[in-house]
Amino acid sequence: MKSNHVVIEHADYAGAPLRTEYHHMMKGSVAVTVGMDVSCGQRLGRIGSSGRSSLPHLHLSVLRGGAVVDPYAGPLSQPQTLWREQPADPTVLPPASCL
Numbered sequence: 003m004k005s006n007h008v009v010i011e012h013a014d015y016a017g018a019p020l021r022t023e024y025h026h027m028m029k030g031s032v033a034v035t036v037g038m039d040v041s042c043g044q045r046l047g048r049i050g051s052s053g054r055s056s057l058p059h060l061h062l063s064v065l066r067g068g069a070v071v072d073p074y075a076g077p078l079s080q081p082q083t084l085w086r087e088q089p090a091d092p093t094v095l096p097p098a099s100c101l
Contacts, residue, residue, distance in 0.1 A: 006052040008034060015084065018067035025061035026052045042100030 006027045012020040028050025034040055051058045064073045064084060073084035076092065085096040 006032065006047075006050060008032060008046045010040060010046075015066060016082075020084070021065045023061075023063040023065070025063070026050060026055060026059060028052070028058070 006029055007023060007025040008027065009024075010022045012022065014020065024046055026049075027046075028048040029052055031048035031050065033045050033047050040046065049058050049060045064071050066084075071084070072079040074092070075081055075083035075088060086099075087096055089096065
């Protein structure tokens with residue numbers, strides 16, 4: 003059975019391994035394979051409603067050194083953002099651009 007998730011192992015960040023996980027993707031939509039190098043902006047798959055959910059969504063987990071972390075910087079998170087750019091307004095998403 004094929005899984006509906008993608009795990010990306012990134013280069014170390016501040017001396018600790020960084021990993022992102024994308025869960026609940028559309029069945030049969032995963033566009034990458036194990037061991038494949040991926041680039042910024044490359045399609046990994048499509049958002050879906052796999053698992054026990056009522057609407058399409060994407061579950062993103064960010065792990066640094068094996069611990070789940072919030073990628074946003076702020077008073078209730080870590081002091082440094084894990085995004086390339088983080089808007090000052092917390093209601094605005096980071097830009098979808100590659101540097």
